[in-house]
Amino acid sequence: MTAYQAPLTDIQFLLNDVFQIDRFNNLAGFADASPDLREAVLIEAAKLSENVLHPLNATGDSEGCIRHDDGRVTAPRGFRDAFRRLGDGGWIGLSAPTEYGGQGLPDTLSHAVGEMFSSANMALEMYAGLTRGAVAALLAHGSDEQKRLFIPRMLAGEWTGTMNLTEPHCGTDLGMMRTKAVKRSDGSYSITGTKIFISGGEQDISENIVHLVLARVEGAPAGIKGISLFVVPKRLVNPDGSLGRANGVSCGSIEHKMGIRGSSTCVLNYEGAHGWLVGKENKGMQAMFVMMNDARLGVGMQALSQSEVAYQNAASYARERLQGRSLAGARAPEQPADPIIVHPDVRRTLLTIRAFNEAARALVLWTSLQSDIAHRTQDAGEREMADDHMGLVTPMIKGVLTDKGFANAVCAQQMFGGHGYIVETGMEQFVRDARITMLYEGANGIQALDLVARKLPRDGGRAIKAFLAEVNGFIEDHTGTIDLKPFFAPLELSLSDLDQATSSLMQQAATDLNEAIAGSTDYMHLFGLVALGYMWARMVKTARDKIAAGERSAHLATKLLTGRFFMDRMLPETSVHLARIRAGGRVIMDVPAEAF
């Protein structure tokens, strides 16, 4: 039996003190999100997470989704009711425009809430997350009619959304897509093909499902330049919004998966289904990227969420499990054994997870804030900087947070010894659920490739230069503060590693792109460590200032210790990544394919 407690203190510290989001009250929705309202929203979300969503996490896993012979799919018990509460409470549309029934609040707040929901029950939250993604694509590219017809019902949780990209023979390489669209005389399209790995593709928690489907219009150019996006509702929607007859889409089977078993993963067969073009013909990939960028940030957050809930349960267990004695002498002599938290290696493991979680949370919220700026500012220069940041940081967040978040779930499970391997303990579910985050929305190798081959060189490296300058500036601004020195000196070293790695990659890319790509995953992790280190620098600086101003709390004291742990023990890994990048790709490419 696992438990979850929303990290409210830490979230408030980040929003109020580290990022001081009240500074952004010029952005739409931010002034409405006053400190009091934010607190009320976060407390309500915490209650829902702890008391409604989390109790369904283990049962959702053990029951899983079931496909019936007639093609219907049922989600685990309780999921339908819990999802209703997400819709009724306005949680799906927390940051969506008020004109379609959303709350219009900042994305930053929505992501803070998303972490909680996902920690509590990742499989259940996925139905909401996918719906938010589909809404985002419709908002960006849909017609007014499509927005009016679909979005309010989706934000209310009455209807859900899906993304249909993958086919059996094509995942990463969408140019090979075969699903076809033939224009009908009434302006709609007839969609035919098979899509796989469709999360929430069929289920019984919503009245209708709004499928966003990539397909190729007859006669379109080959490759990804000939792909269009369509909205294909499971049940047709009449002009007055009422539901019509079933559309030509059915669930052929559902996948038996390692984890996230409460989330249905469907094979969808489209047989002359009615679809309506979203945006322009052959411009489907652009529309889909709107969903994908948001989704990648969300997937990074999912991994953090599993790392967080796994940490909490491991820390509780370590405080309670009596086994053996401290090597420095019994700490609980009145008990038959000491709690295992007395052991340095148990603490080291827990701190490794925690030091990641707190910095990853900061990184997600900081990046969400950039997303809010990019979407809501009136200032073109500000928007460009925020867009640069999002482009550069999103693949890294997806790749680094999921690699580390999964590894942390494994570490947390490890604290339980053999008991961690038993299903009933609940820890192995966090591992299995977290595992998907490294795979979907582009496997992590693809994120590294995207970062190094596309995002890094874009506009002459403007985005990475801005990042390096920002971190460097922050370090320089605080060189005079002696008590920050032990924290900032390691960051300076790692920032230099990142700087050198960037130059090294650029040079390698100039002669042989494969040389640079051989270092792509190392570069992604090196960048990630520096970004997490920068988050630690900002958190430590804020905590230090608050303590200097007389504030005292366990949260602030532990923040400094955890920050120091990160700087001393985790950040120095940058040097190994740099060494690997410099090793290049010759040996790697020299091995003949058949020799592997």
Place this chain on the structure above:
Amino acid sequence: MTAYQAPLTDIQFLLNDVFQIDRFNNLAGFADASPDLREAVLIEAAKLSENVLHPLNATGDSEGCIRHDDGRVTAPRGFRDAFRRLGDGGWIGLSAPTEYGGQGLPDTLSHAVGEMFSSANMALEMYAGLTRGAVAALLAHGSDEQKRLFIPRMLAGEWTGTMNLTEPHCGTDLGMMRTKAVKRSDGSYSITGTKIFISGGEQDISENIVHLVLARVEGAPAGIKGISLFVVPKRLVNPDGSLGRANGVSCGSIEHKMGIRGSSTCVLNYEGAHGWLVGKENKGMQAMFVMMNDARLGVGMQALSQSEVAYQNAASYARERLQGRSLAGARAPEQPADPIIVHPDVRRTLLTIRAFNEAARALVLWTSLQSDIAHRTQDAGEREMADDHMGLVTPMIKGVLTDKGFANAVCAQQMFGGHGYIVETGMEQFVRDARITMLYEGANGIQALDLVARKLPRDGGRAIKAFLAEVNGFIEDHTGTIDLKPFFAPLELSLSDLDQATSSLMQQAATDLNEAIAGSTDYMHLFGLVALGYMWARMVKTARDKIAAGERSAHLATKLLTGRFFMDRMLPETSVHLARIRAGGRVIMDVPAEAF
């Protein structure tokens, strides 16, 4: 659907060329294991692994073990017959003494075979592995009568063996054990208590089960000094070896586990069961350590085995999966896309796994050879050195090979993208199965603690000094060989890191043991990297000599490239481990327990 192909070429290269085990023909059993006989044994084991054991791996996982209402447990379909073949073929007793029906061959050969069986079907091989462990304990500490009565039937696979240590409230800390033994007038003991996590504790693949049970004799000293070992057969055995009535032991339940589902994990209730003392009263821990040391080496090998089979399937997939194009231009223009093996990051991932596997295999076989020497030599000095090696290296092999082997199974799964998450693909089973190796036979944190707090300082650090000297000597012996320089120079650096880390730990331990223990996991991995690096140095040297002598093969050519990859990209991690060890434990210990 996964496949498995036994790595015969690599095993033969290690036994014949790198370790030249024919040099040890003075040891009992080695002369019998002529090159021809070894080859015949390995080829038969390969066939059995590929054609009999592996086809039952996925079905064993999906069916799992079932406990019936009457307490009987049935293993998955096919397990009983396959296990019969292991017994009938003499595979369980391959290295056991001929006087009890074993084959008397070297342990080194038995471990080479064990890797194959375990790659093919880890859950099934566990029944044999546990039986071998129980035989080892009986051989070392059992009475002549016990040996005569039990061992031949166990080696034949008619009866199996188990280890009963863990209780619900005590795993690592066996001193807290409550199972009690009361002496009866007939010299036997009445055993009462509950044991958990008993692998193979109940099943239908053997006619009888020989439980080795730790319990406390009434009035024994507190703690681990009052623990005795008993043999408690599931069915009593008459003096003529025939089976008598059921003993007072029953299976209360079986665990629902993350993996190794074909291996039954039982709660065993002993209610006045008849047990017979093995060895002396209160000396049970020594007897159990015989099993545990062997078992820890075996668990390291299990992790390697999963890393190997996962690698093979990932490499095949990477050669076959068509998706996208090489960034350096299409490599298979005649196909709709290139196979993903063209991508540097895919190759980097595969080489990371392979570079570990080949060195880990060498390390396991080298250590098995030391085990053979320790058990079979007549020379006291040789035995002491081999014992030192075993003591030092066993916890490291357990900890490092399982951490890395699991991580590699995850990396191999990653090559499949989303398909890797689907149960039918078979890759996620390797991950789930490999996961247990980090947890059982002492969780890895315990291995690190054992290494740093016990094995390292023993006899004034004699064992680690001998290891450092051996590696250093090997490097010095080859300083003149120019083409080995790129391989040996990185090893020299990492050896220096290990040397410094050892001194650093010794100093820390002198003032505050917790300071040293805070670095225990890092030390274990630093030591592991150097040991794997040394194995690479020996393999590279041998391969280079063979090539210099005119031999040509893909195996030898790839050996050099993979060795270079290890030295350039994996070995440099030692520097980060050293930095962490030097950071000490102050920050770690400063966090109050309640703040975690």
